[in-house]
Amino acid sequence: MEAHKEEVSRIAERVQAFQRSSTPFRIYHGSTLSTRESVRQRDQIIDTSRLNHVIRFNKQEKTVLVEPNVSMDALVDATLREGLLPKVVMELPNITVGGGFAGTSGESSSFRFGLFDRSMRGIEVVLGNGEIVWATGDREDPHRDLFFACAGSCGTLGVVTLLEMELIDAQPYVELEYRAVGSVKEAVAVLQEAEQDSSVDYIDGILYSMKNGVIMIGKLQAEPIQDCVQSFDKPSDPWFYLDAEQILKRIENGEKSYKQSVPIKSYFFRYDRGVFWGGGIAFKYFCMPFSNLTRRLLDPYMYSRTMIHALHRSGISSQAIIQDLGVPYESAEAFIKWTDEKTGFWPLWLCPVKPPPRDECSFSMANVGPDKTVLDVGIWGMGPKDSRRFVALNREFEAKVAELGGIKCLYAHAYYTEDEFWRIYDEQKYTGLRRKYHAGSLPSIYDKVKVDLQGVAGPHSVRQQETWGEWTSRSFWGTWPFGGLYGVASATKGLVVESDFLLKK
Numbered sequence: 136m137e138a139h140k141e142e143v144s145r146i147a148e149r150v151q152a153f154q155r156s157s158t159p160f161r162i163y164h165g166s167t168l169s170t171r172e173s174v175r176q177r178d179q180i181i182d183t184s185r186l187n188h189v190i191r192f193n194k195q196e197k198t199v200l201v202e203p204n205v206s207m208d209a210l211v212d213a214t215l216r217e218g219l220l221p222k223v224v225m226e227l228p229n230i231t232v233g234g235g236f237a238g239t240s241g242e243s244s245s246f247r248f249g250l251f252d253r254s255m256r257g258i259e260v261v262l263g264n265g266e267i268v269w270a271t272g273d274r275e276d277p278h279r280d281l282f283f284a285c286a287g288s289c290g291t292l293g294v295v296t297l298l299e300m301e302l303i304d305a306q307p308y309v310e311l312e313y314r315a316v317g318s319v320k321e322a323v324a325v326l327q328e329a330e331q332d333s334s335v336d337y338i339d340g341i342l343y344s345m346k347n348g349v350i351m352i353g354k355l356q357a358e359p360i361q362d363c364v365q366s367f368d369k370p371s372d373p374w375f376y377l378d379a380e381q382i383l384k385r386i387e388n389g390e391k392s393y394k395q396s397v398p399i400k401s402y403f404f405r406y407d408r409g410v411f412w413g414g415g416i417a418f419k420y421f422c423m424p425f426s427n428l429t430r431r432l433l434d435p436y437m438y439s440r441t442m443i444h445a446l447h448r449s450g451i452s453s454q455a456i457i458q459d460l461g462v463p464y465e466s467a468e469a470f471i472k473w474t475d476e477k478t479g480f481w482p483l484w485l486c487p488v489k490p491p492p493r494d495e496c497s498f499s500m501a502n503v504g505p506d507k508t509v510l511d512v513g514i515w516g517m518g519p520k521d522s523r524r525f526v527a528l529n530r531e532f533e534a535k536v537a538e539l540g541g542i543k544c545l546y547a548h549a550y551y552t553e554d555e556f557w558r559i560y561d562e563q564k565y566t567g568l569r570r571k572y573h574a575g576s577l578p579s580i581y582d583k584v585k586v587d588l589q590g591v592a593g594p595h596s597v598r599q600q601e602t603w604g605e606w607t608s609r610s611f612w613g614t615w616p617f618g619g620l621y622g623v624a625s626a627t628k629g630l631v632v633e634s635d636f637l638l639k640k
């Protein structure tokens with residue numbers, strides 16, 4: 136704790152210095168999952184990368200004090216040693232506690248616990264004037280407004296330096312039941328039924344087309360099912376979504392479900408190898424045969440730590456549509472049908488998320504009504520090559536989700552005009568909080584998430600500052616296959632995400 140205090144004082148002094156000289160600054164923590172382009176001014180950053188410790192457990196209260204730069208896999212290792220687990224563990228092991236809190240993150244236990252930020256009891260924040268405050272959701276807490284709004288505000292209200300997180304009892308396995316579904320309607324019915332079952336701990340789904348998919352229902356388990364243990368973390372293991380597809384084929388013509396036991400850590404990070412189905416997209420990009428053998432040979436490149444690095448370095452992240460879009464259940468079928476018509480992207484990921492009470496909304500859940508489970512639909516694929524069509528499609532997605540009463544995750548690119556953006560999020564409240572907490576030297580959330588596009592004309596063009604050419608940049612390196620090769624080559628350097636060049640936008 137002493138080392139933590141020293142590091143936070145150092146951060147606070149630097150923030151104060153920025154405030155005195157009216158220097159705008161950004162937060163940097165050494166890696167990022169966001170697909171947004173990063174900036175590189177080293178002299179204008181607050182570096183939180185050394186805040187990477189799990190500090191102290193309170194086993195009686197089942198809580199832990201954790202620094203923001205602890206990754207999901209390090210957090211799970213530490214909690215498992217105490218016989219405990221985080222309530223929500225994001226599926227990719229390199230997502231950090233701070234990034235998950237300040238970005239928008241959820242996973243298959245979010246139907247019960249809500250987004251990742253909902254499992255926090257309190258946060259330590261260095262404000263824009265260097266003051267260090269502890270904020271909680273308690274009604275009497277003077278910083279209650281900061282506690283809720285800081286979640287999902289992409290680091291634009293202050294620097295989070297410590298979090299108190301609630302935990303649950305651990306078990307070594309997840310018993311995973313696969314249930315075949317033949318339509319979106321059926322998928323929604325199975326999801327809703329599973330949510331009502333108090334013995335269920337985890338729920339997510341994969342749709343392979345409008346007519347087939349699988350819902351996976353998990354229960355924490357002390358003992359595995361005899362002779363039916365499957366892991367997904369070794370090179371010899373199958374990729375999770377491919378295995379689920381095989382299971383689906385086996386059960387489609389016979390009984391309606393199948394069960395297996397998955398070791399707990401392997402369950403949490405089941406989508407890491409192949410980054411859901413991003414690995415399949417990469418094979419297609421390089422025109423590589425997609426087989427057991429090639430997947431095995433290229434296994435070291437197929438983990439999210441390496442693949443996300445390659446995605447950034449190659450510039451492909453600005454050509455891909457990587458979005459999570461949440462819609463109410465009643466709009467799910469219409470939205471997925473529309474997505475199919477517009478993109479033909481399959482598979483799609485389904486993850487139900489419990490909304491917070493209205494007065495405890497994070498910034499990112501701004502317009503979601505109470506009691507309405509949000510069905511997160513993960514949509515990932517390469518966008519149209521033509522820049523105008525690319526922007527138009529992204530803007531159509533944003534309009535469609537708004538029309539259906541849904542919301543988009545702000546971890547990725549946003550194409551809203553400023554007016555459109557503030558019709559969705561509460562500008563008055565947000566700017567009031569920025570003033571109250573001296574956040575003027577941090578970028579505003581709209582400035583962080585928007586894509587500046589200049590020269591992309593047409594009916595869907597947005598307010599523009601940089602050229603499209605600059606944005607997709609990379610002229611030579613942005614073209615097939617050089618961008619991808621460059622990304623892979625740079626990620627190969629030690630096969631680690633050594634992204635000190637990435638100063639998070």
Ligand SMILES: Cc1cc2nc3c(=O)[nH]c(=O)nc-3n(C[C@H](O)[C@H](O)[C@H](O)COP(=O)(O)OP(=O)(O)OC[C@H]3O[C@@H](n4cnc5c(N)ncnc54)[C@H](O)[C@@H]3O)c2cc1C
Pocket residue numbers: 162164166167168169170183203225226227229230231232233234235236237238239240241242288289290291293294295296410457546639640
């Ligand atoms: C391909 C892909 C797959 C994904 N899959 C999943 C998934 O399976 N499950 C899931 O839940 N989410 C998923 N996400 C979304 C992901 O959880 C969010 O993008 C998350 O915010 C990433 O966290 P990070 O640690 O990489 O942080 P970053 O992306 O670096 O940060 C997120 C935001 O938080 C801010 N921030 C970081 N640290 C601090 C701090 N200490 N104080 C204040 N602000 C801070 C950053 O400035 C940034 O604006 C996925 C994203 C992508 C691109």
